[in-house]
Amino acid sequence: MCSIVFDADVVAPPSHLDVPFFEEVLETALRTARVQLLSIHIRMGSSTGENYCSQIYRVKVSFKRPDHPEQHMAFIVKSIPHLDSVEFIDDLQVYLKEKITYYEVLPRLELLMQCNRRFGPKLYHYLKQPENSLVFEDLAEKGFVMASRELGLNEEHCQLVMERLAEFHATSMALAVVDPHIFDAYGDGMLSPRGLAKDDGLLMQFFSGNGKELHHLVSTWPGFEKIAEKIGKYMQNQRANLERSQAPQEKEVKVLNHGDLWVNNMLFKYDGAQRPQDLILIDFQLSVWGSPGIDLNYFFYTSLTLEVLRHRRTQLLRTYHARLAKTLLDLDMGIPVPSYEQILEEVHRRESYGFFASYGIFPTVSQDKAQTADNNLENFKDADFAKQKVRQMFQSRRLADTLRYTLPHFERAGVLD
CATH class of the missing domain: 3.10.450 (Nuclear Transport Factor 2; Chain: A,)
Incomplete structure (x- = not known):
């Protein structure tokens, strides 16, 4: 037995x-x-x-x-688990979306790459009741591990992410040509109006708390008075600004975005010298069909070391574009290849998504591991706990150093106007 x-x-x-x-x-x-x-x-x-x-x-x-x-x-x-505190999971159909992605989308994308690339782990089983449950292969058995979210990714890791992300995006463009309705279920992402509709909903409460703390923090920095004032005005219309940062736009390049592209949703495989050789993505529950600027900005402002973000952003975008173009040409399906200038425009148009990532997500990512033991959605329902935890997050030295660099960038990009 x-x-x-x-x-x-x-x-x-x-x-x-x-x-x-x-x-x-x-x-x-x-x-x-x-x-x-x-x-x-x-x-x-x-x-x-x-x-x-x-x-x-x-x-x-x-x-x-x-x-x-x-x-x-x-x-x-x-x-x-089926919890009232995570109602947005049902609102955004994240379980259904992830199941479809693993069972149908990823295998077809890998076939387009002639099975020379793995984009995600194999899904072996799923169950809806009594809890939504998905069973995957354990990629640790194949040598894949997570990098450090606390330190951020160096340039070598980031170059590999750009290459794999470009292949993922390019093959999704091809799959949309082969099966025009394959991504109909991917209209809702992290900043969907459905997920942000309720003032007392968990997502809106979380992002609102972070926004208020950002404004409070920056208001104490000498020389940032103008930016602090603009952040205050931005937060007065926070929901509309969040929705606008993800909303579809006319004539944009469209790809399947991972939708939650940060360090902990990537598994790396290393050689004997500890250099990253391969990458597999996990957690596709917030994937969304839209501009590649969504994934690129989210990744840049949640997962890079400040040194890489400050000095290597252009090189990373060139790597992304070169691999996107090569993959589309190799697929030989007549899909128009976006120019490098078009990719830059996509990234620029979605700088507001990067701003959201920098205050809505990055404070959690940059938190010291010793401070995260009590981080869970049930605890965040408690207003006092949430307020104390958000204040703790915004005391991170890495966060402050990064924001001192990124906030002037967002102001120049017109995000705060």
């Missing part, structure tokens, strides 16, 4: 992760029903405070097949 063992760090063992559940996982992964589960070992798959909307579990199973010795496989289970 199969046994299930939960590590001590699994405080509330999920009852839906049972033997029949993993029997289905194995049948899909191995493409056979002739398999006998022997044992299941489940532990937490991420540090406390690193995942807001989901619980991540690492699972190792032992099993036997006829005429085979005992074998082992490892999986990642992503479980999204």
Whole structure:
């Protein structure tokens, strides 16, 4: 009989992760029903405070097949509880979108790349009730690991991200030609009107709290009086400004954006000298069809070291454009190749999305790991906790140094007008 063992760090063992559940996982992964589960070992798959909307579990199973010795496989289970505090998950259909992305979109994009590229992990199983749950291959078994969100990515990492992102965007453009309705479900992203509609909704409360704290912080900086005044006016119409930063525009280049492109949603593989050789993306639940400026600005203002952001942004955009053009030409489907100037224009038009990322997301990213243990959506429902946590986030030295550079840039770009 199969046994299930939960590590001590699994405080509330999920009852839906049972033997029949993993029997289905194995049948899909191995493409056979002739398999006998022997044992299941489940532990937490991420540090406390690193995942807001989901619980991540690492699972190792032992099993036997006829005429085979005992074998082992490892999986990642992503479980999204049904909670009132995360109503935007239903509003934005993030579970459905992620399921479609892994089952249908990514395999087709990889086929367009002639299977020379992996864009995401394999999805083996999903369950809607009692909790939205997705089961993936564990890419750690293939040597993929996360980089440091606290330090940010150096130029070598960023160049690789630009190359892979360009291939992802280019193949999505091709898939949209082959199947014109494939991305109809991708109209809602992180800043969709649906997700921001409620003043007391979690997303709007979170971004509003960050905006107020940004204004408070910058108001204390000598020499930033004009910028602080503009931020104050921007925050008076925050919802409209947020929606506008993502809203579709006429005649823009359109691609499938990952939608949440920051350090923790990337897994890197390194050579013996610890140089990044490969990259796979994870967490496609907020993907959105729209300008590549959405992904590019979000990545620039959440994931780079300040040194790279300050001095290598142009080189990164040139790398992105060169790989985008090459991929589209190699696909040989007659898709117009955007010029470098067009890509620059897309990025410039979405600088407002970069501003949002710089105060709405980056404060969390730059937080010291020791301060994130109690970060979860349930805690953020408490107004006093949220206020204290946001103030703590904005005390980060890395955040302050970055904002002193980026805010004048956003002012020059007209984002705050």
